[in-house]
Amino acid sequence: MRPGGVIAAVTWMAGNRPFEPWSILNALIRELNLERREEEGTYRTFRSLPSAAALLRRAGFGQVHATEGVVEYQWSPDDFLAYAVQCEEQPLFESLDPPMQSRLVGLWRTRLAGLGPTDFLIRDAVGYVTGRRPSH
Secondary structure, eight states, X not given: OOTTOEEEEXXXXXXXXXXXXXXXXHHHHHHTTOOOOTTTTOOOOBSOHHHHHHHHHHTTOEEEXXXXXXXXXXXXXXXXXXXXXXXXXXXXXXXXXXXXXXXXXXXXXXXHTTSOGGGGEXXXXXXXXXXXXXXX
C-alpha cells in the first residue's frame, strides 16, 4: 500500500444471533455427510471494536477508527436460497455432483418453507474499521 493509503474493513461482529436458514443448511450438511473445505461458508468476525482497531495499529496503520453499525435485510425464501446457492455457498454447491446439488437444494427448500417471514430477517451488528498508512 502506498504511503498515505487507506484501508477499510467491514465484517460481522462476534456474538450475532444465529440465522435459522443457515442453521438449517448446516444441519443438512451434517445429515448428508457432506464436507466443506475449511474456507467454504466461513467468515471471520471482529471479536470487538477495540480488538479490530488494535489489529490495524499493530499492522502499522495510524488514524484508526472503529465503529459499529447494523445491517438489516428482509429476505424472501426464494431470494435467500438463490443468493446462498449462487454466492455465499457457491463453492459448496460446485463441489457436489448434480444429483446431490438437487437433493440438497430440495431438502433445504422444504425446510425453509416451514419458517416464517421473521426467520428471514437479518438484523446483526457489523464492525467498520479504517486506518491510514503513515506518509513516511
